[in-house]
Structures are given as C-alpha cells and as structure tokens.
Amino acid sequence: MSALSAPLLPVLVRREHASLPVKLIAPPVALALATLLNLGLYLLMGRDPVAVFHAMLLEPFLSWASFSEVLLKTAPLLLIAQGLAIGFRAKVFNIGAEGQFILGAIFASAIPIWFPEATGQWIWPSMLVIGALGGALWASLTAFWRVKLNANEILVSLMLALVAAQLLNYLLLGPWKDPNGFNFPQSVMFQSDAMVPILIPGTRVNVSLLVACALSLAAWIFMQRSFAGFKLQVGGLAPRAAGYAGFNEGRAIWLSLLIGGFAAGLAGAAEVAGPLGQLQRSISTGYGYAAIIVAYLGGLHPVGIAFSALLMAALYIGGDNAMVSANLPVAAVRVFQGSLLLAYLVAIAFVRYRLEWRHAAHGSTS
C-alpha cells in the first residue's frame, strides 16, 4: 500500500482477531454514510434533503399502511437473499437471481393461465412449488455450465437473467397475452384460488412472508448446524482444505445454485400469486439484484439478512414516497442501493484491518 500512499496516509494493518463489534456496527455506519452522501446528491439536484430523508427513510415506518407495504416487499427480498447468501459463503457468485425469479413467476403462472377454471385450495401451494422448481431449473443451467464446462457462473447467470427477461416479454406479447387486455403486455387475472392467502387482514401482506421467515430459519439451521452447510462454508473459505478433506467442489456448486434458484423462483411465484395476481412485465423491480445487496449488508448471515431485507424493502417504499412528495426520480433508489453496498464494503474492511498512522521513518522500510 505504502508504495502508492504518501507517508502521511494511514495504512491498513491486519488485526490479530476479526473484530465482532465492528462487524455489528458496520451496517448502521454504512447506512449513515450512504444516507449522508445521497442527501448531498439530492441537495445538488435542488431537492430539499430533509423532505427526501423524511419521505424515504422515516415515512415507511410511520404508518401501519406503509409499514405493511414494507413487509410485503420484505418477503421476496428475504427469500432471494437467504438463498444467495448460502452460495456467496461458498464463493459461488450467482448474480442472476433476477432470471430465476422471472422463471419462478412464469412457471407458477402456467397453472392459472392453462387452467383458469380450476378451483380448490391446492392451486396456490402448487404454484409456489412449481415456481421454486422453475427457478432451480433455470439456475441448474448455470450450475451445469460451471461444473461441466468450467464457465464463470457470474457471467452465465447474468446472461441467463437477460434471456429470462426476453422470455417473459415473448410470453406476454405472444401466447400468454390477455386477449381482452387492450393489448397490454400482461396475462389474464388469476382466479382467487391462485392467490396466496392474506396473512394480516386489511393489508396486502400474505402468507409468503411466513414462508420467507420459515426458510430463513431453515437457512440458519442449514448453515450453522448441518454438515452439508459446513462443507459449503469450508469450500468458500479454504478451497484447498475442502479438497483435501474430500469435499466435492462440483456438489457444492450444484447445491449453492439450486438453493439460490429455488428461493428466487419461490419469490417470483409468490409475487404473481400475491400482490400482482397476474403475470406482467414489471413483476420484478430489480429484486434479484437488490437481494445481492441485502445478502452482503446482512453479513451473509441469516439473522443479519432479516434486518437488511426489511431495510431494503423500506428503501423501495420510501423511494416511491419521495418520488411523489419530493419529485425524486425513481432511479435515486438504485443510486442509494449501490452506494449503500459500497459504504458497507468499506466499513466491513475494518473487521479484519485497523488503520495505523505511520510516519515516514517507519513506513519507508517495510
């Protein structure tokens, strides 16, 4: 480092032990830092930063009506991020969750679209299951490419996400377009049995939030208590050690991607069977990408992810609020998301390193 930095710049020195307190305060510090930076940006754009701050970060929590919307958005983010975090810990970078989410929505929609007359309480659960399988199937393409063809999973999963978006367009403009939908790119509205039951009366929060919480618990048990989860983590932390111990790398990649795809597919299914009630172009507002940030911000830990999912959901709702009340473009949410992750990555560096001011006399020899 010091070759570049002038002697007066501090250097990062590795700590003897990772610092747990820093790990715990890193997310709030990152949030504060990102908030400050973005409020500065809004000021430059000629918006009232106080009004934006109020609309974006406070209002989502101030009324039950908007907080219930936050909970509604939490469910998909929580699901996808829990699945992704398992892969990230194994250093399998599935960044195409957006595509697996879309495939989940498409697979789930097949039931009400092909059987619009069907009735019975079996419909919505089967949609969730089929959606999850659809997501896992889409992710399995990436797993095959990575394990059998040695291709980089980051690039393959992302390319397949872009293909999935086109596949959705194709279905909505072609075979699955609602014939009575005034040519809008959307499917027919689903029958009521195809809808996930409402969890909290008077809101749109549905049972998928419970499913997401249950799967979060399952993720915690899997990663902290099971041997399979342990093997995945060793593979991520020390690939060579995992190899010597006989842990199969290919299996770890398959497992990571299938879990990630399953969770994202489930989230996609819950979205069409929940607040939307039909397949549309805007089924995902970047949940698959936002969930990557949620996973990192939560420290790749199931409990941390629960908090960061809630925060990211609040940012979505708050961004909508600020668009209406403070005339803030909706793209500001993406800027906030990106800077939040960057701020977190800076903050988290201090878990393993501390800053030391060295004077030229000491620094120049090392």
Next chain:
Amino acid sequence: MNAVEFIIAGMLAAATPFLLAALGELVAERAGVLNLGVEGLMALGAVIAFIIVYQGGGHLLGFLAAGLASAALSLVFAVIALGFRANQVAVGLAIGILGQGLSALFGKSYESLTVKGLPKLSLPGLSDIPVIGGLFAQDVVVWLSLAATVAIWAMFAYTKTGLVVRAVGENPKAARALGYPVIAVRFAAVAFGGALAGFAGAYASVVYTPLWADGMIAGRGWIAIALVVFGTWLASRIFLGACLFGAVSLASLAAQATGLDVSSQLLSSLPYLVTVIVLGIISSNRRLLKLNGVASLGEPFER
C-alpha cells in the same frame, strides 16, 4: 444493400462498444484486477457524453468527459477494492448498480431525445470495392479503436510497461520484490479500463445509436467482460470476438428488417445466448485458460 453487405459494412461500428470496453477490462485484468462494474461504467459514460453532445458541446468534449467520469467512478472501485481490500466481485457489482442508477438519474430529462452521429471517413479506393467496400467506410472512433487495439497488443507484446502490468497480475509479490509499485500499477490499470468503458458507452449513445434511452447499454458491458475470457486475455482474439458480437447484433437487425418469421425477443436474446454458448466452449478447454489466464486475478494484494 443486401443483408451480407449490411453486416459487413456495419460490423465494426457495432463491435466498437464491445471492443473498447473489453480492451479496458483486459488491461485491468492483466494487472490482476477483476472489475465487474463495466456495465455501470459504460452507462455513466453514455449519459455524460449524450448530455454534452445534446447541449452542443460536440463529440470530442463528450467523449473526453465520458472517459473522465467513468475513470473517476472506476477509481472509486479501485479505492475500495484495492485500498480497502474489499471483495472485488462485490465492489464491482456495487459500482455497476451505482453507475446504472446515476445514468438513469442524469438522463431522466433526456429520455428518447436524439443527437447527430459522426460522418463516415472512407479509405479512397478500398471503399469502392463491391460487397466488402463498406468495411472501409467507418467513423473516426472506429478507426481510433482499431489503432487502440494494435497499441494495446503491442504494449503487452513489446514494451516494458506491458511487462510490468503483466508481472503485477501474475505474481504481485515478485513484482513488488523487484521494486514495482503493485497497487499504483493496479490503480492506473483500473482507471485506464474505466476511461475505455466510458468511451465505449459514449460511442453507443452519441455515435452508434445516437439517442438516449435508460438501460441502452443492455448487457453490453457484461458481454465485454465475457469477451476478455473468449479472447483468452489476448487483444487480437478480443478484437475477433468483438467483431463476432457486432455481426450477431447486426444479423438480428437484418433478420427483423427482412421480415424473417423469428420472434424479436429471440433475436434480442441472441447475443446473450451466443455469450453463454461460446463461454462454455472456450472455458471447457481448461488448459487454454490456465495457459493464458491471469494468476492473481481478483485476489487482494497484501505485503
């Protein structure tokens, strides 16, 4: 003009955004840095260039500002990934999201507006050859990109600078022991890559399709990263790969224009599908990747 002539004439222009961004990523990766933020860097360059050209600043200023803006954003990447030794994958993704967000934010009031592109400069004589003549009538940026390809190839093949960059990427500890400033070389490589990504975005928004639409980069930054793998970290093969993608995107246009009965969504996803397939073919040759790959790619450097 038939479809073949159309593809031959337009291939280089269509290839240029891929080529410039991939060459930039090549230099960064050769120095051992995996910057996955190319899509966002291109988007930022694209919007900056568009705004300046639309406001009457001219193409030269537009390109310069785009290069500077994207280089600045890539330096944010460098500070966090190299200075703070954060996970390069995560930082790259964050820079990508941030760059795309900023481009949507800045470009909001320019949506669907258009500007004038650049005139074609023909090589006298050559551009009159039937069928392939169109190849020799290109705008100035295409010609400069070809020159940049040769220059970067020559830099790695013949110059000490190229050797130092490669040493830093292959074995940073040894490079450091020889007295080379590893982190400074990596910062410079990342900034250079950022500037080229900015030029690539600028070319897309003010020359190739001179109009602004949010999300117009449409995955080209990611394909550029894949191109570095396709080209097995060699400028010459990256050029061939970029031409392939230029031809593929034009073939989609030509097919749509001739009214071929293929869904437009399939044609739009053709570049992505080709990427996945070629990536599978090239990567399955593990020896080839090992031989040409960069040994310390993506790993933080710590003395």
